[in-house]
Amino acid sequence: MQQPLSSRVGNDADPALIAAAVLAIWEEIDDALTPVIGPLGLVALYRRTVRLAAAQHPWLAGRDEGVLTDTDPAVLKSVLARRNSAEAAAGGNAFLNTFHELLASLIGPSLTARLLRSVWDNPSSGATAQDI
């Protein structure tokens, strides 16, 4: 499976670029899933994902910004953008992979792959992140 983040930006890219790429990917996820599971369903998944990913990278919780309590992914973006490149890439990947695993645990890997195929298996869609 293609890792959406590393296929769009390098691990040593500017943290702001990495953060923007994570947000762009999340917006694609939003586009793919919201019609199916509804906005509330997606928000619930988002909050769970942030909590799980913050267990690996506590800084993701962004204590001051309140990533754990806010449902706006822009807050997550700003937290990522303030780390160094390696941390931002690790945190971004952890967030996206955790989300993928969480969804797969609920509806199975095959249906997850099916619903998110435009995001996960589409390296060419990385152009948006590079343009920022």
Next chain:
Amino acid sequence: MSTKVIIQRLATGVPGLDEVLGGGLPQYSFNLIAGAPGCGKTTLAHQMMFELATPERPALYFTVLGEPPLKMLRYQQQFDFFDNQAIDHSVRFINLSEAAMAGDLDHVLRQIVEAVTQYSPALVFVDSFRSVVFASSSENNPHHKLQQFVQQLGMLMTSWQATTFLIGEYFVETDANPVFTVADGLIWLRQSVQRNSMVRKIEVMKMRGQPTLPGLHTFRISTAGIKVFPPAGMRMAVAADLFATAQAERLSTGVPGLDEMLGGGLPRGYSLLVAGPSGSGKSILAATFLAEGVRRGEAGVIAAFEQHPNRARNRVLVDLVERGKVGLVDSRGSDLSIDEVVQLLLSEVRRLKATRIVIDSLTGFELALAPTFRDDFRESLLRLVTVLAGEGVTVLMTSELEDRYTDLRFSPYGAAFLTDAIIVQRYIEVDSQLLRVMAVVKVRASAHSNQLREFSIDAGGIQIGQMLPDQEGLLGGRPTRRRRDEWSGAVDPAEDD
């Protein structure tokens, strides 16, 4: 010249459902799937959707306020019909919970229109509808609003050439719900609970322009999805033909002497009831009947409700089942319906091209049925016998007969009149021994013996012996020895007095 419209019928792919619907779903119809929570509405909708949807004939599945879509996807995936590859291809899920939760039916409708315009679906599902009813009840005039919504939706979908399903969570049947009037089809799912058994039932209450099968039909949900058990068609005409040919061909029961008593064997296509008390040898007779068939190259099927098949004393039968010469239809607890048993029997009969069927016993069969069907046992039995006769098979049924010596009974169900032939077995006491006797009571349209013959069971099976002409009152169970001069017939009856 006028040409009438031809309504295409879609095959739902749900086993048995098309039959109940009267030939499939009318294309572009507007249908309601109603029932209490947990009765299988969403499963039915999904099963039909995955069967019917193709890239050329795509389906839209709107989730409104019912089950959260994630959960629905999680659980529906467990079914074999759920095809991941179809999603976002021929099948598309669209969530409308936000607009629905706001109680804004117009918005819900707008979103549906938008999606329908975008994807041009041939199939539209709205799950679930009670949510919509619920949401609209906050408005000033909920009924009016709802009717408007449904009417608009119905009109829109028909014009868009979409076959539509509203999945309703909870409706009161007697309620004069305007939705019922608008809908072309009304499919009701039910769970009937009696004591500890639960039986699922489906009823097509309405399907415009179609000869549906009226009444409640049982269905079962397994990993393969829903399977409906419509009443097997009564092929009376075929049965009548067979009746004629039956006269020519007789089947051997495998018991020496019994064939002669039956007037030369059991006519093919007949149903035979073997009634007798516990341990009198009914099951052995039944097994012998099947074994004789196999010996002559005819496969058989046994529906065993009595003993656990592997614990059956009859090694012959176990062996026949293991060798695949006899199909086994085993009871599955206490929630069977007659129609399901008929289906199971018929599929085994067709698989093995079997000609002999044994139901051992009716008593056990009745116990294996869900309590809800026991009231109609006799009617159901008649259907079972008729269907099997229509299939051209010969049926042997055993029936436990309570040993009553005050009256002559053949079956506790009055099943006797259903069958073409009857053999009755009894215990009698003679010289401080328990002996068995057997008689052929009836063979329809055929001469048969009227003798009451003593019989025994040994390693070789049933051995028919002689009459006991020196005993009288055998059916009373305690015969008395007649005076020799009496049964020899030499004495003038007048002298008895």
